[in-house]
Amino acid sequence: MATLTLRDIRKSYPGAAAETIKGVSLDVADREFVVFVGPSGCGKSTLLRMIAGLEDISGGELAIDGVRMNETGPAGRGLAMVFQSYALYPHMTVRQNMEFALKLAKLPVVERRAKVEEAARILQLTDYLDRTPRQLSGGQRQRVAIGRAIVRSPKVFLFDEPLSNLDAALRGQMRLELARLHNELAATMIYVTHDQIEAMTLADKIVVLRAGRVEQLGSPLELYRDPANIFVAGFIGAPKMNLHPGRVLDTRPDGVRIALDSGPVLDVAVAGDRLAPGAAITFGARPEDITVAGTAGPDRLSGRVVVVEHLGGQTLVHLETDSGESWLVQTDGSSTIAIGDTVHLGFDGTVSHVFDGQGQAVPRLHRHDPSAEAARIRAVS
Template identity: 65%
Template sequence: MATLTLRGLRKSYGAVEAIKGIDLDVEDREFVVFVGPSGCGKSTLLRMIAGLEAITAGDLTIDGKRVNDVGPADRGLAMVFQSYALYPHMTVRQNMGFALRLARVPRAERDRKVEAAAAILQLGPYLDRTPKELSGGQRQRVAIGRSIVRNPKVFLFDEPLSNLDAALRGQMRIELARLHEELQATMIYVTHDQVEAMTMADKIVVLQAGRVEQVGTPLQLYHHPANLFVGGFIGSPRMNMLPGRIASSDAAGVTVELASGVRLKVPVEPGAAQPGDAVTLGIRPEALMARTDGELAGEVQLVERLGGLTLLHVGHGADLPLIVQTDGADASRARTPIRLAVDAAACHLFAANGITLPHLVTHRLVA
């Protein structure tokens, strides 16, 4: 049971401002993911919440109580570190029970809680081993177990899966989601991997250069990015960005003319945008289809076959190649001409200042 509020939170190192005023609400039992490129301040923000970094300005409250000046030991939070930070001289049992031991919980109760947590994480057989006798994935689970045992108000995760191999990462993602379900706990999770963000989060916070770019559910961010940065950051492979100009606009949307002269009508509100204004057209790879009557002409430069999916890199004049996502059965070959149809309804238009022109219709999966 915990809610968290951040109001105007700032962090400076001397003259350098790393966190530039962040407002955020974390609801009870919510799984919030901080995501952003490296150096965006997401880890710093998490460490400020943990109490490991001092807050330069602003207010941090947990359950309505201001905790700016409360030490990490007294905030009632638990953290899983990227390096796991297990105590190398303690067994798994001692690692997991350390917080309870410091809190002077009687031994019997301590053992019971450690064993319960170990059961959840399938660590039972390893309780008397030391960290160096464990595999990477097991260490990861001990680190998580250590935080579970304390029954904290909020779980903090600092890129916990980045040291694991791809298969294990996928498995741990599922386990963490299950754990969140099971413990009904509030969790804040930092990652640079947007697949983790998309799959696990109730709410994603996209950060860049110490500021919040957008807060929303994964699909909100995917289908209604607030600006060019979020559009480009969320989604893999990345959104294709094409420069263009507004040709005209009416109640049904905005018509944009691309450099090649092709015109597309995108169902968005023009807002303050005038015909003639420069805009950026964002097309997701799955909104492009190879069709003989398609609007865009180009040449296949590279074919990446992932098995179930195929990615085509299509050159079309001077810009970066367009990335097209088709199914695995696609027979395209490199260095052959291709025509692409655009699903205009799924496209995004960004004004010259990067702000999205809002869609006329909200995506049906976004409440």
């Protein structure tokens, strides 16, 4: 059992005007896989290092299994960390790398050996135990770094952008392996990344950070379907959500009618009670939720195609409206749209997003239901 609680955690450096971490609260449940995601400089690594004990906590409380840990050093917290650079000890063999913590803990040799060999088995490193890190490939080094964490049977695994030094192919493979490992070890994990695909695929819970604050916290699909604000909307999801300005025309019980600055008038199924006619809003639509329609119309957006990216299974069409806005649409792989074509886009009001003047999401009427998702997952597995 390992739970982790952050209560209003703050970090300020002496001499720096603004806080680096501005009050983060979070509950990590046992065996949960939590991902901190955000642009560089958002404080996600600092937050992880504060949990690890490598950085001081300036304010708030960190508790592991209900015990306050602010004043405990890194070794005393029972955590293990996998570094971005792997931080393998270059002068030690793979075995010595994995054994180091156990040796410092003065574990008997027999026990040490058993633990190292078990970890090596799980990570398919058995044949490499007597090599030095220099003789290993990037993926193997990565696995040694994980192995070094595993042997300590930590309460929580901490990962600091562990895949960012790997090439694209290997990254995909290691991502799967980490997911498998999480299952196999039934461990609590906290994972920092700037890559929202890693966040989406690995996390039970995503914490989106920006400038030291939590922007939103929730399951991947919650964040994807119901981003709390423009930042999360733009950050989660690839290709990125189209976000463009508009104005409220009218509010009704079943939604609001808006006019985009670029022309079309749309009905969107969001709660209108907070919006007044004439209010400036931002309209958001994911590229995959937009359809290419045959004809123009008052609820259609027309634009000229500037770039077409054929990805095989799908096609990304970039277009520019007369008003100068850039839009991105995802269509099927067999699309014959070509550069210079004029296309007309249709929108689905039930899956589109509206953000108010402060950039906060206006609640959708067809919200994503976490319990329904959970039920579906149970049914599948």
